Amino acid sequence: MDLAAVTERVRSALGASSGFDKKVKFDFGSVGKLFIDGAAGKVSNEDGAADATVSVDFDDFLKLAQGQLDPMMAFMSGKLKVAGDMGVAMKLQTLFANLKA
Numbered sequence: 001m002d003l004a005a006v007t008e009r010v011r012s013a014l015g016a017s018s019g020f021d022k023k024v025k026f027d028f029g030s031v032g033k034l035f036i037d038g039a040a041g042k043v044s045n046e047d048g049a050a051d052a053t054v055s056v057d058f059d060d061f062l063k064l065a066q067g068q069l070d071p072m073m074a075f076m077s078g079k080l081k082v083a084g085d086m087g088v089a090m091k092l093q094t095l096f097a098n099l100k101a
Contacts (some may be wrong), residue, residue: 028057
């Protein structure tokens with residue numbers, strides 16, 4: 001799965017029922033970025049100001065999205081780093097649950 005496919009999948013998972021109303025940016029390094037504006041219901045690959053920025057390897061993000069990697073373990077082991085509001089990152093659990101479905 002490439003970045004464009006992930007972006008579309010996140011866009012579908014975001015929906016009105018996600019309860020996610022913040023801005024978060026996933027930084028995948030050289031692969032690119034995934035910007036989620038929950039309040040506006042928009043998902044893009046643009047760079048922008050976010051409430052939290054999550055730096056993670058793209059392959060590890062795919063594992064997170066598929067439920068193969070526990071977010072807390074990824075954070076504790078340094079595979080996932082959060083800059084900004086940690087509370088926003090915690091709210092992503094609902095979104096990830098929608099991605100697995």
